[in-house]
Amino acid sequence: MKSIELTNADLYENGNIGVPLLKWFPLFFLVITPFALYLDSVAFTKAYFDLRWLVNISVLVFFCIFYYVSDFQLRKLMLVMVPLSYLGEWIFSKWFGWYTYRLEEIPMYVPFGHAIVYGSGYVVAGYKTVIKHELPFRKFFSIAFILLFVGVAIGLEDYFSGILGVLFFWLIYRKKWQNLYFLIALCVIYIELWGTWFGCWAWEAKIGGVLPTINPPMGAVFLYGGGDVLLARIVKRWNRYLAKKDLFIIHLKFIQIR
Numbered sequence: 001m002k003s004i005e006l007t008n009a010d011l012y013e014n015g016n017i018g019v020p021l022l023k024w025f026p027l028f029f030l031v032i033t034p035f036a037l038y039l040d041s042v043a044f045t046k047a048y049f050d051l052r053w054l055v056n057i058s059v060l061v062f063f064c065i066f067y068y069v070s071d072f073q074l075r076k077l078m079l080v081m082v083p084l085s086y087l088g089e090w091i092f093s094k095w096f097g098w099y100t101y102r103l104e105e106i107p108m109y110v111p112f113g114h115a116i117v118y119g120s121g122y123v124v125a126g127y128k129t130v131i132k133h134e135l136p137f138r139k140f141f142s143i144a145f146i147l148l149f150v151g152v153a154i155g156l157e158d159y160f161s162g163i164l165g166v167l168f169f170w171l172i173y174r175k176k177w178q179n180l181y182f183l184i185a186l187c188v189i190y191i192e193l194w195g196t197w198f199g200c201w202a203w204e205a206k207i208g209g210v211l212p213t214i215n216p217p218m219g220a221v222f223l224y225g226g227g228d229v230l231l232a233r234i235v236k237r238w239n240r241y242l243a244k245k246d247l248f249i250i251h252l253k254f255i256q257i258r
Contacts, residue, residue, distance in 0.1 A: 022069045023127070026120040029187070032062065034194050036109070041198030042102060052107060059109035059116070066119055074122055078115040085114035092223065099203040107200075117191055117224070121184030130179055141182035145169070152218050160211040164219025171225045185221035192216035 036058055038044055039051045067078055089106045092098050101107060124130060130137055149165025152158040168185070175181050195201050196216045203215045213219075 022123060025066050025069070026124050026187075028062070029116055029120040030190070032058075033191055037191075037194045037198045037200050040102065040107065040109075040200045042200075043198070045102070052103070052109075056108040059112050063112040063116055066116060070119065074119060077122065078119050081115040081118050082111045086111040088114075088223065093201075096208070097204065098207055099201050101201045102199060113191065114224070117187045118184055121180060121187045124183045125178070125180040130183075134179060137179050138177055138182075141179065142172075142177075145182065145185070148218055152214060156214050157212050158214045158217055158219070160207045160213035161217040161219030163211070164217070164222040168219065168222040168225060171222065175225075181225055184224060188221045188224045189216075189218065192220055 036055050040055045044051065063078070063082075067075055070078065086106070089110055093100065093106060101110075145165070145168070149161055149168070153162030153165070172178075172181055193216065196203065203213060203217055203220075205212065205215075207213055207217075
């Protein structure tokens with residue numbers, strides 16, 4: 001199954017990607033994330049009170065603004081990502097039990113947060129600098145992620161990340177080595193580090209009671225990337241539906257003219 005056929009050039013030429021406001025949203029994501037997760041942290045809750053409701057509302061508002069300033073393609077990706085990520089959360093957290101949240105139930109802000117993570121990587125991939133130096137970035141990211149996965153697998157005995165790291169590079173190969181997916185992976189690592197540091201969620205020491213891992217496992221980036229396979233199929237069918245609908249409308253107008 002092929003992924004969404006996007007290149008960095010396509011991203012830069014894609015509608016509102018050129019709007020200055022949208023280009024700032026990855027920076028907003030970097031700044032807001034630690035503050036939002038701190039409000040849902042174990043330390044803050046014990047010292048003061050539970051503000052998860054405020055985090056839920058804040059993330060939802062941020063998602064809506066991000067969605068509003070985005071181009072049509074990114075809107076579709078973000079919109080589909082919300083229910084898709086909730087399904088993934090239910091599978092990996094509730095069914096498999098790989099990680100648990102502070103209050104056990106899946107927070108409302110998590111699925112919307114996943115969409116923001118995806119959107120942030122998408123927007124950065126459209127930056128002029130990333131496009132202009134596409135090959136050097138690709139080489140750098142490839143080496144950096146190889147060292148990361150090998151390092152945690154050997155140095156920290158995170159065999160779970162070692163296995164998922166291999167799958168991640170298989171996925172990157174299928175995606176034609178687009179920097180987009182490396183950038184999304186960086187956003188994933190960023191939010192995973194903050195979330196586990198604050199105790200908003202925690203990964204099991206052994207996945208399935210067998211595979212040792214760390215908290216958080218760097219291989220978690222593959223779970224996000226793997227979700228893109230389903231995301232690609234859904235959005236591709238959506239595009240086909242819209243194309244058929246447009247053709248049908250044109251056909252009706254042609255008949256009326258005749």
